[in-house]
Amino acid sequence: MGYINKIFLNMFLMALSVTTLGMKSGEIAGSTVDNSVFVRDFGAIPDDGKSDTKEITKAIEYAYANSKKYVVLDKGIYNLRGDDGKVPTIYVRGVENIKLIGQITNDGSPATILEVNAELANNDELKLSRHLDWENSGNIGVENIIFDLKPRFSTSGKVLMVDHENKRVEVEIFDGMSHFEGMKCFSANAWDLETRKLKHVDALTINMKESYFENLWHRVDRPDKVVYAINNMPFLDKIEVGDGISWHYAAHSSSGYGVYFYNCRNIELDNVHMYNAITVAFRINDSKNVTIRNMHIKPEGNSLATGPRDGIYLSNCRGKLLVDSLYVKGVRWDPLVSRVxxxxxxxxxxxxxxxxxxxxxxxxxxxxxxxxxxxxxxxxxxxxxxxxxxxxxxxxxxxxxxxxxxxxxxxxxxxxxxxxPPQWESAVVMNSVFEDNFGTGLIFESENLILENNLFRNNAYHAVGFGPTSINTGAFVDNIVIRNNHFISNGWINKYTGMYGRIHGGIYGGGITTHEQHPHFSTEPYNRNILIENNIFEDMNFNEEMGAIGIKNAQNVTIRNNTYRNIKNKVLMEMESTKNIVNEDD
Missing domain, CATH: 2.40.30.10 (Translation factors)
Structure with missing residues (x-):
């Protein structure tokens, strides 16, 4: 045990160095005329209704060519349309020491909006609608900016009718929500309209047969209401009149990533919001050193959901990771994913x-x-x-x-x-909230993580999952500390039971689960050196097979000083795939 605790201590000290990564929060105070470029000088004027894609891109290129560190945007809405048949995306390639900075309101919220104005379309007809595509760059950042879509590529409404005999559902669309004749129905979810929380039912559309996605929403003539109906969908028994319902027009297209970074170093995202994503909100690939502070990915206005895929997807990244004060609500898949x-x-x-x-x-x-x-x-x-x-x-x-x-x-x-491939040298996820997401709050498939002082509430799958989740996605985890977190009412669905046979999915925890979902492996205890202490687990009694914590394919795990409220099974372990498990909470 002394050796394991030493590993945890060394890893903690190493992770503390993440707070020095990249540019300091508040460095905007160093912005001066001499070290800044103002997009207005290149013709990008907020709230004028004209596309600003080309003008903002030119400002960034000028800043880099002239060693200006800051590209400053005014308060208001910048429209990203591209025009003349071009895509709306701001492309940035091969720059160093550039930070995009917007303005803030009196309460510190971002007041600068980059708004993509793309034509509504279903998944297969979708054109590239990315806000920002940043590649092969270093020491870069985005601060005080809202990324949004107008129109938004999802809708929400209230269920007016469920006709089981004719297999028909009618929905009144909320004011301000987008809609069009022939909408497809991806990543649909049911909501309690009084609490605006996810209902504890199965996913409405995930794992449907492909043929069901050919069913479309059609406008119904109703006086003074916007009403749409859809027929022959398999989710009629999962909703009832009065429920809220949300759905998206796409789910599988990479054209819909909101913000994308590839092969970059020292990325800092600070005080950044996103209210709607066509697919993945933020995707970062093959990059080194990532800092995310005060980011919100959440529905706004009458929207119930935010996006049909992941909130933040980190793929094959390395170096140091810091996530502090992240808030994610209403994504259909996993709010935060780190995988290789x-x-x-x-x-x-x-x-x-x-x-x-x-x-x-x-x-x-x-x-x-x-x-x-x-x-x-x-x-x-x-x-x-x-x-x-x-x-x-x-x-x-x-x-x-x-x-x-x-x-x-x-x-x-x-x-x-x-x-x-290589994994994180150190990673910290702290002071963050993951709630009402139809996925796993955090999927972590790397090493050297401190998970501390977070809230995981009402997420459909496990709150936190460690280890491989599919045939292409790894790896196992090592040197993990999970402490002082609060897990409430997660895991009413065990996503992984039976995926590759019972041995690969029978043990799971609504709060924390170690995974092994790759058919090449069986009972190898490759998830290692995990400390779970001083957490609160609450209200996770959705079925007989679940626990607050589920441990499989793991070794050198210590569980201690946790609090359990309304929990039937505190800790479940798969004996044939675990060893050296110390459970002091029994």
Whole structure:
């Protein structure tokens, strides 16, 4: 136990250094005429109804070319349309030391809005509608800005009729919500209109047969009301008259990412809001050092939901992560995800070289780099090896690399076994709220995390999930501290039971669950060195099989000094896939 506690202490001290990452909060005070560029000087005028995409892009390019650190936007709405058949997106490529800064209201909320004005469309007809696409840059940031859509690519309303005999639902659309004839119905959810909280029912549309998505919403003639009806959907028994209902027009298109970063260093997002996302709100790929402070991803006005996919999706990132004072409500998938790819060993040319292969979406040029330390997931204990050289052999649907390591690879590493790219050196998620999301509040598939002083409330799946969630997504976790969090009424759905057979999903916790959802693995205890202490677990008695904490495929786990209220099963463990579990809460 002394060794484990030492690991936790060292990891905590390391994680504290995250607070020094990037630019200091409040550095806007250093903005002067000499070090700033004002977008108004390039023709970007708020509230004039004209597209500002080109003008803001020019201001950013000028700032970089002339070593100006700040690009300043005034209070008001900047329209991003592109015009002349172009996309609305602000593209930024290859810049250093640039920060976009908006204005604030008297209470400190952002008062500058970047508003994409795109034509409403369903998933397959969607054109690229991204706000910001930032690549190959370093020491960059966004502060005091709202990202929004007008019209928004989702709608909300009140259920007026559920006709089981004719398999028909009618909904009155709330004032101010978008709608159009022939809307598709993605990521629909049911809401309690008195509390504006998710109802404890199954997802209305997830895992439907593909044919159901061909059913469309059609306008119904009703005096003084905007009413739409849809027929032959399988969710009639999950809603009732008077319920709130929300749905989105897309779910699967990468064209709908709100803000996208790729291959960047030292990203800081501070006091940033997003009220509607076409798919993923914020996606960050293959980047190093990410700081997120005071971010809100939430519905606004009469909207019940925010987006049909994840809130923040961090893929194959490394370095240091700090998430402080994040608020996420109303996303259909997971509010915060940090994951890496599993990469298969395809060939073993010699004892220091592998040919690797993967088919999941990821950038072959940046996922593996010289000097990286990667995990080999094999044997009794995963092993690290450092990359000496890496060559991209194929960058198509199946990506291939030739990777040479500085020392011999583990003898247990065989063809068809797996490695994973580098993970976080340190990660902190603190002072944040995750509520009313139809997903898992935090999916973490990396290492060196402190999860502290957060609230997870009324999320449909587990509040927190650690470890692999699918065949393409890893990795296992190591050096995790979970303390002083409050978990309330999460997990009325066990997403992972039976996905690859009972052994892969039978144990789960509404508050915390360790995962292993990859068919290559079975009982390996690769989730390691986890401390769960001084948390509160409350109101999670939705079924007989759930606990507040569910532990599987894990070793060296300590559970202590937690409080349980209205919890039937405090801690559940899968004995055949765990070892060295110390549960002091029994």
């Amino acid at each position: 790819n599993f990469i298969k060993i395809k060939k073993l040319p010699d004892d220091k070289t592998i040919i690797s292969s993967y088919v999941a979406q990821a950038h072959a040029e940046s996922i593996l780099q010289v000097g990286d330390s990667v995990y080999f997931w094999c044997g009794e204990k995963p092993a690290r090896r450092q990359i000496k050289s890496v060559e991209v052999l194929q960058n198509k649907s199946e990506k291939e690399h030739r990777i040479v390591f500085t020392e011999e690879i583990p003898k247990e590493a065989l063809i068809d076994s797996y490695i994973s």
